[in-house]
Amino acid sequence: MSSVTSALPQRQDALVVAGPGQLSLRQDAPLPHMAPDMALVRTVAVAINPVDAKMLDYSPAVGAIHGYDFAGVVVAIGSDAPRHLSIGDRVAGAVHGNNSLEPRVGAFAQYVGAIAELLLKIPDTMTFEEASTLGIGLATAGLALFRELEIPASIGDLIDRDGRAGPASDVTPNATWVLVSGGSTATGTRAIQLLKLAGLRPITTCSPSNFALVLGFGAEKAFDYRSPDCAKEIRAYTRNGLAYALDCVSESDSAQLCYGAIGRAGGRYCGLEPVRQAVAASRPTVRASWLMVLTMFGGRVALDGEYAREASAADRALSAKIFAATQTLLDNGRIKSHPVRVLADSWAGVIQGVDIIRTGAVSGQKLVVRVD
Template identity: 30%
Template sequence: MKAIQIHQYGGPDTLQFEQEVHKPQPAAGEVLVRIQYAGAIPLDWKIRNGWLQNVFVKELPYTPGTAMSGIVETVGEGVDTFQPGDRVFGNVNGSYAEYGMAPATDLVHMPDDLSFEDAATIKGGAEAAWKALFTEGELEAGQTVLIHAAAGGVGQFAVQLAKWKGAHVIATASGANVDFVTSLGADQVIDYKTALFEELVSNVDLVVESVGGEIEDRSWGVLKPGGRLVSLTQLPSAEKAAQYGVTAKFNSEFPTSEDLYTIAQLIANGSLRSEIDSIFPLSEANQAHAKSEARHGRGRILLDVRSV
């Protein structure tokens, strides 16, 4: 099969499009998926750069990618929740390829009205937003949430899901994206290039932090006592959390399959909008990574695997 292979850690040019990569076969409990679209998400290039070698152990060469949408090709022994021809989304091992393998528990059925493009945006995008808001952040109707990088691949979903829940949404974005984030339903959008959010915001219940560094440092003071900060980029400071009397969390819990299907239904029925920044053919995965790594996109970046 055709696939992207990484033979050494490094920049986008380490992504090699190869014509003859071994096609996996499902073992017991596994599902082989014919990939339609793969999500090019920040985790992929952080692994590619070699930054997470102690967390995600890879045997070189490896096929990158996890987030995808596709069609079940074959199922392994003991799998009775899926059958060939089913439309699915979720995580597979090596989604930058014509075929990828996944435990059956990592896949979710697609609603009939959901497109493959939109389905590929859920894992690592809408899923991460749901986790930050509800699984980790425990956001409730009537509460106030501050969402950083609200025009990005996670932020755009977080704004919409928080409004769907009935929360008051404050968001940060660049001036070029203020109207876009407002169109997603944010009650207040702060242009981070011209204003300091900590001077305009206070007493919030939850901060969704997906930038890291000084943005996290400046976010503690806007929380009310007993509030929550959920980081999507790094383990937040336990010392700062104690100092400000708040809870800080990072990647300890994840949405359930039922949660993911709810997200898929919201997209399918138009309640949740999936903004796709760009779609690259699989052979141009290096360009997709370069764009994602530049951090200036609006929405999700996808790889069209059907075009190989």
């Protein structure tokens, strides 16, 4: 560790996995080990994702600290960390919580050990609570669009030749449509913004109550996913030419909707869960894939069953490029934060938030808890 603030505690408060679906507050948890490419962050706020409930329920790593998204203040920096980071910086990012291979690392703790090149410096106009929503949603949207779907744009298209933000307002009528199913989710609003900045034409599905939200983030058109004619309406709007669909909902109904919306010539579909065989077989001209975002950290993903992944240096490198481009966008005020609903009661609020996520009772907002 090349740089460190005043003496750090030996122990910390953290929410650890106690069993399937169970979190327990531990007040003597060890701080994370610090590798040279990491930074240690004192946590101020955490965001709660569907994956927090899903992996806790179905692939719990008992004894590991849980949580993925966080924002806080840098208190120590590894010797190989990017030089633009300094002690005292306000940052946001994501880590692989609920990880049996690194049980000391998780967002639901007073101190988070994060890969430094996957941290974002928070602009002065953004609160810790707002910034805590950035990490996982940003990486998911970026990896899905630029790697899985291979949209006709590059990460470099997000930034203009002078190193500023890309062309959010000068999308041409002939640009490619991309469907974002579940556009009012945090990942959905990230994807919409990235697509617009890359010069493409994002269209989306969500509830009518969230139409104003997604249009405000840059969607060209919003469709009611509950409408029995939704897929038909999308085909008509895109003149039967839609070729790319990112499914941020990733349930059977949403996958079928995406498949139905893709045009006559077929295309590409990316979900966040395995695609059911019946759906995949319904249209052989649609190439389906699904994203396990935890490969963004480069290490092996030791989860159960089909969620397991081998280490991927390529995914970490691509994620670093996505975060670097996003930093420029943040610095230029071109990334908007997802609406947040702040829960009270610190660690008890986090446990409550995970329970709320299980019910599916959150729409158009991200649950966030202030924990400092």
